[in-house]
Amino acid sequence: MAPKAGKAKPKAKGDKKKKEEKVLPTVLDVTVEAPDYTHLTLKGISTDRILDVRKLLAVHVDTCHITSFSLSHEVRGPQLKDTVEIASLKPCHLSIVEEEYTEELAVAHVRRLLDVVACTTAFGVKKPEQKPAPATDAAAEANKPGSPGSVVAGGGGGGGGGEEPMYPPPKLGEFYDFFSFSHLSPPIQYIRRSTRPFVDDKREEDFFQIDVRVCNGKPVTIVASRAGFYPSGKRALINHSLVGLLQQTNRGFEAAYKALMKAFVEHNKFGNLPYGFRSNTWVVPPVVADSPSVFPPLPTEDETWGGNGGGLGRDGKHDHRPxxxxxxxxxxxxxxxxxxxxxxxxxxxxxxxxxxxxxxxxxxxxxxxxxxxxxxxxxxxxxxxxxxxxxxxxxxxxxxxxxxxxxxxxxxxxxxxxxxxxxxxxxxxxxxxxxxxxxxxxxxxxxxxxxxxxxxxxxxxxxxxxxxxxxxxxxxxxxxxxxxxxxxxxxxxxxxxxxxxxRMLLQKSCVQSPGAVQRLQSSDPEENMATTNFVRKIITDSMQNLEGEAPRETRPIRWELGACWVQHLQNQTSEKADGKKSDETKDVPTVKGLGKQFGQLKEIKKKSDDKSGKSASTKDSTSPNTNDAHSDNTASTKEDKEAILQKALTEAAFQRLKESETGLHAKSPDELIEMAYKYYDDTALPKLVADFGSLELSPVDGRTLTDFMHTRGLQMRSLGQVVELSDKLPHIQSLCIHEMVVRAFKHIVRAVIAAVDDINDMAQSVASCLNILLGPFPEENNDGKCGEDHNLRQKWLEVFLMKRFGLAWKDEYSLDLRKYAILRGLCHKVGLELVTKDYDMDTPHAFRKSDIISIVPIYKHVACSSADGRTLLESSKTFLDKGKLEDAVNYGTKALAKLVAVCGPYHRMTAGAYSLLAVVLYHTGDFNQATIYQQKALDINERELGLDHPDTMKSYGDLAVFYYRLQHTELALKYVNRALYLLHLTCGPSHPNTAATYINVAMMEEGLGNVHVALRYLHEALKCNQRLLGVDHIQTAASYHAIAIALSLMEAYSLSVQHEKTTLRILQSKLGSEDLRTQDAAAWLEYFESKALEQQEAARNGTPKPDASIASRGHLSVSDLLDYINPDDELKAKEMQKKQARAKIKGRTGQNPSELADDEDQRSPPPNSDQEKFSSQREWNRC
Incomplete structure (x- = not known):
């Protein structure tokens, strides 16, 4: 929530607070003079350094082609080091000074140009030669983001469900469209190392020659030298940059390059330029499909031009490090x-x-x-x-x-x-x-x-x-x-x-002869059948072995469980110290909607005092001031157990355990194991589900689900128990089932890969395996083999889930399976790279040999960053959740500084700190600074983590909201639709994050005047939240509030009052009357009631009341709301609005609707500022 200035800020508490405020970062304008004497204004942060300025210049359209330069300052002098803080530069005015090239720098400069223009050729998907059915064409048209009227059921995405989704299933073939500028003419067709001899004698400062073919010209040979680039034999035309030279010598290139830069600005004028990408996603860039045997690298990783796959150690210098x-x-x-x-x-x-x-x-x-x-x-x-x-x-x-x-x-x-x-x-x-x-x-x-x-x-x-x-x-x-x-x-x-x-490329055979490509495409039927039988035998044999497997007697324990257990015991101790407050501070809202199994957690909370006979007695027996009658007997036992534990631990570790005041130091290792198991089953698992229900945690895929469980020390083998505990959280059940299915299939794919003896047979074997695992249901295809494969697949799932997760498979689970989500999870876990295209998984042969491009390594290691930084991040999140924004900013800033110092400002681990601080600043109303931080996070996540990584997805959604608050609504809609596309690809439409994003889309559509489109999205979000979270959840209140806002823009104020009353009722029961969100809802309700009264007065004076027939019904039902939104009623509503507008013009000439909104909202938040109050940001950003 972003309260009004002064509304959420507590009064100053002494000089210490004021001193802390002074060191908080602020937005800083950095003026940079380019080599052509033009001045650029960059938006930086006061904590930025020269390195950050260089990064900003690299994503500015006027300077992205410049690579070899230094920055100078009129006071600090030339060649400023990357570590210099820009806040120390007075004035903050820098100049770009072109520096001489080395051969390595000249190669890097060529690579940069190739990188900048790569988006015109690398990401555009060629239309398939197959002629799609007319229905598919219609669906493709309807699949454009922002067209909520289009509905596509089922499809290759799998998992239909009863109701048709508002947003069509995502098309995998459109994955790279967001980054593609293939509609533009490529400024450069190619750049190659030239083998031609130098026209003039090669001088010492000349490095190499390149052959460049621009969009409309013949190849030209250019010499790279220490001072810059010049056409072969024309040294007088030397230019420091390759772009400058080509613009100077070729009008066609100049026009094409300008068109590309203009398109970049239209794509996002604040940066986030679509270059610098790496092939780090399970679907490969479309350009790879044309030459799968050589895998054309993106320029960043092109070794021909000095690129590589990142990391250190390739040069062998550290092989024998001690x-x-x-x-x-x-x-x-x-x-x-x-x-x-x-x-x-x-x-x-x-x-x-x-x-x-x-x-x-x-x-x-x-x-x-x-x-x-x-x-x-x-x-x-x-x-x-x-x-x-x-x-x-x-x-x-x-x-x-x-x-x-x-x-x-x-x-x-x-x-x-x-x-x-x-x-x-x-x-x-x-x-x-x-x-x-x-x-x-x-x-x-x-x-x-x-x-x-x-x-x-x-x-x-x-x-x-x-x-x-x-x-x-x-x-x-x-x-x-x-x-x-x-x-x-x-x-x-x-x-x-x-x-x-x-990666290990699997399409090597296609380079042998021109006809080989065709053979790969068509796949030999006999070869296909042989590999299919090969896969079936592996599944059958593996199933027999699995059925005869004896259960493991010992339950494994992750070390994180012990850390969380100690934290839990310490929290219990502090709660007991608060006396009666401990009962009042229990988070009752989080215990609702979690199903019958939640009684277990309630029991724990109830027993926390009653059980003091057991748990507290053990603690009391270890306490020095115990008055137990059997203290003499227990003392010797306690000393014996302490002695056993002291032998197993270092002196420092034992002392830490003793000082934790948990009493665990007086337990034997065997007792600790039993107590840990009890904590695991009775507290840790139910608490996890409670946090899922409250949206304290909101996983969107198997990766985030695994991270959340592992950080709490929970084993993935407990997914079956999580499903049982989450019987009132269908989206969590769905995620868990999908993750179990992915893990069951992962073992089969790995077994197939291990069984293949000839690497040239690998692609066909993997394709056959995927066809069996993700094939159609028997009713979807008449092929008899489909029925056999389905039964085999189903049997494997039933046995595997029971053996590994203790979950009995139910037929209804099959109805909810989303095949693209399973395919994505499989590729992540096994290490597969596939062609980017739409896979028709309703056919028995959706995957062909040519679709399996490569196998990539999967590796695991412990994460090593800064524990102090992570603790500060968690503190910042906690303060944000409590609405203590000043503390949240303070801790978030410290966390970022700590992680930057440990991991570096542009490492993938630092991106999370940028993202969290951006959200915290957003809630304080500092949208500019929030946007700068979130853009940094997005740039890192795209290039370092992957284009569909959950953190990347979240950055798109957050950044969209920030752009919206800065009144760049069309840009915001572009980014929120990208987030929505990825959400549908990963967690599907039935997820709270998807519903929250619908609210965001609605606010943006509303900002563009598409109120009826916004209402459709809001209705979908409300329906989703009610179904997934319950009718009295905070996110459901968010939907009611957003609908109230949208209806108010249609001047249906009476109906807005009804929806806002429901919002207020839910928030009062969940958060209490003192919470800022509750107070905001009360203010909105007061505003809507005043507007409704004005409207009634106008009606009494003869002005028609547009919403009379609707508002009398209170909340619209699903069918009523759909009727209200349909085109007929839309026309009626427009007519009513026109009549009212004419009536108002007589009294308020010269005012437009936005001006009216500004005038009307001086005593309450403006209608379009509700975005941060109840949208996805508070809940989503906890991920």
Whole structure:
């Protein structure tokens, strides 16, 4: 919520608060003089540095083509370092100074130009040659964002459901349309290294020649030199930039380039230019489909022009780095204060990032060396050769590669928590992880060297474990004064390793002959049938093995569970200290709507006092001031247990546990295990579901669901229990079922990949596997084999879900399955890259050999950033949720500063801090600064995480709202439709985030005057929230409020009053009368009532009342609202508005509707400012 200035701000509390306010960042205008003496004004933040200014120049249309330059200041002088803070520059006026090129810089300059113009050729999808049915054409027209009247049921997306969705299923073939400028003439057709001899004698300052073909001209040879670029033989025409030279010498290029820059401005005049992308998404750029055997790289990753897949370690300089010694030094570095930890965390982050990059690169190289050997070893007995691990030692780094089993029922024993350690039982591992968790502090990750020095890589049917063995002697002998010397990451941490760049191409055979491409497209029917039978046999055999599998006796434990458990016990202690307040502060709203299983959590909350006989008695028995009659007996037992635990822990860890005041230090390890299991089942799981219900957590796909569970120490094997607990949260049930299905299918695809002996058969085998797993239902296709495949698939799901998740499969689950979401999840987990096109999954052969482009590695490692930074982020979120905006900004700013210091300003881990601070600032009303931060987050997320990553998706939605508040409504609608497209692709239309985005779309349509379109979206959001969350949820109140606003714009004030009354009733019951959102709703209700009275007075005076027949009904039912929105009623409403407008003009000449709104809203929030009050931002941004 963004309250009015002064409304939410508490009174000043002394000088300390004022001092903190002074250091908060502000928006700063940076004036930059370009080489052509034009002046650019960049919007920066007071905490920005010169590096940030360079980034801003790189996304400005006038300077994006300039690469080799420095920045100078009239006072600070020339060649300012990247670390100089712009706030220290007085005045904030900089000049671009062109610098000489080196050969490497000249190559980078060519790459930049190719990158800028790539959007005209790389992202446009060629229309398929197949002639679509007329119905499909109609659907394609209706599929444009913003056309809510179009409805497409079912389709390739799978999962129909009873009601037709308002927004049609997404078309995968349109994935890259948002970035495509293929409608423009490409300014450059190609740039190639020239093999021609130099016309003049090559001078020392000349580097190389390139052949350039522009849009309308013949190839021209250009020389790259130290001073710039010039046409071969025409040194007098030298220009510092390639764009400047081509504009100077070719009018066709000049026109095409200007048209492209104009299109960039129309796309987004604030930046976010569509270049700099990497192939990091499961659907490949459309340009790849034309040459799948060579996979044309996007310019950023084109090694021909100095690009690469990011990361460090490709040059081999760090292969023999003393990892053991340096990890030991890290563990011994001082870390008592926040300042010491920041220094240590920076070193740890840099070293661990480097270790992961080198480890992944070496693991992939080791795997690729083994793949050709499979052909020769295939003649041996199946599994004999593959069971022998391949071991390689590179310096301190040990790499062990094993062949995966061609059995989908087999469990992977390779885990980051040490499961792969020889001689460690599951019982011992669970105990070790729990003890790590309950004694964890800010240094838990860095001090656990055994886990920090592990990377697990899966690729092409192999698993590689990269380890730095722990040297016990070294960890104790290392002097504390030793330091680690390691280079900073270039460009602020951007261009981290894109693991997709290490792909294994599967379409190699198509380069052998021209006819091979055609054979790939058509696929040999016999080959197709052979691979299909091959996949069926793997599934059948795996199912037999799975059915005979004995259940695992020991439940695994994640260390995060122990940390969350301690936090929970400490919170209980503090609540009890508050006495009666503890009962009043229980969050009753979050316990509603969670189904019958929620009684369990209510019971826990009720028993928290009653159970003091059990839980408190154990605590009391460990307390020094206990008065228990059996204290003498328990004292000796307590000492014995403490002694056992002290042996298992370091002295510092045991002391931390003792000082936590939880009493856990007096328990034996076995007791701790039993208590942890009880906490897991009775508290942690129900609390997770409670947070899902309150939208404290709102996962949108399997990745976010997994993250939320793992950070709380919950195992994914508990998804079945989550489904049972969430019987009143259908969207959570749907996400869990989809994730279980994806995991069930993942094992089959991995088994198929492991079973393929010839890499040339891999694409066909994977395609056949996907056709079986995602094939049509028997009723959708008459092919007899479809029925067999369906039964096989269904049986596998039933057995796998029962064995792995304890969930009995129900037939209704099949009706809700969204096949694109499953396909996306599979590609993420297995590492598949597919052609970008619309897959018709209602046919038995939706996937062809040519659709499977490559397999990319999947790797796992522990996250190493800043625990202090993450804590500050969580504090900022907490204060935001409580409406304490000043504290939220303060903590958010500190968190960002901490993460920038540890991870760098442009690393993927820092993007989350930018995004959160943007949301916090947005709620304070600082839309400009919020927009700048969110644009930074989006740029990082697109290039570092992927174009459909949940964080990228969220950035689109947030940025759209910020643009809307800055009154750039058309731009906002463009970005919110992108967010909506991705939401439909991932979580579908039945999700609270989708409903919240409908509200956002409605507000923007309303801002453009499309009130009836807005009402349709609002109705859909209301219907969705009522169905998913309940009629009395805060998000449902958001829908009622937004509909009230929209109706008020149609002057249906009586109806607005009815909807706002419902909003106020829900908020009063959920949040209380003191909450700012409740107070805002009361203000809106007062406003609507006053307008309704005015309207009634006007009616008594003879002015027609447009909404009389509607408002008398109160809330519109679903059918009534649809009737009200339909075209007939729309025309009637327009006529009424025209009559009223004519009547008003007599008394208010010269005023337009927007001016009226401004005049009318001086004593209440303006109608179009409701966006931040109840839209998705408060709930969504908790993701």
């Amino acid at each position: 990892w053991v010694k340096e990890f030991a030094i890290l563990a011994a570095m001082p870390c008592k204060t926040a300042e010491e930890r920041q220094v240590r965390d920076r070193k740890a982050f840099l070293l661990h990032s480097l270790f992961v990059d080198v480890g992944v690169l070496k693991a992939i190289a080791a795997i690729q060396n083994l793949i050709p050997d499979d052909k020769s070893s295939h003649e041996k007995a199946n599994g004999t050769a593959s069971s022998v691990p391949h071991t390689q030692q590179i310096g301190d780094m040990k790499i062990t590669v094993t062949k995966d089993k061609a059995d989908a029922s087999s469990k992977s024993d390779v885990k980051l928590d040490g499961s792969q350690a020889p001689g460690v039982s599951f019982d011992e591992l669970a105990k070790r992880n729990l003890l790590k968790g309950i004694t964890a502090d800010e240094s838990a990750t860095v001090h656990d060297t055994a886990t920090l020095g592990v990377v697990v890589v899966k690729h092409c049917g192999y698993t590689a474990v990269v380890q730095v063995p722990l040297d016990a002697q070294l960890t104790t002998v290392v002097p504390a004064q030793q330091d680690i010397h390691i280079e900073d990451q270039p460009e602020g941490g951007s261009n981290a390793l894109n693991v997709n760049s290490l």
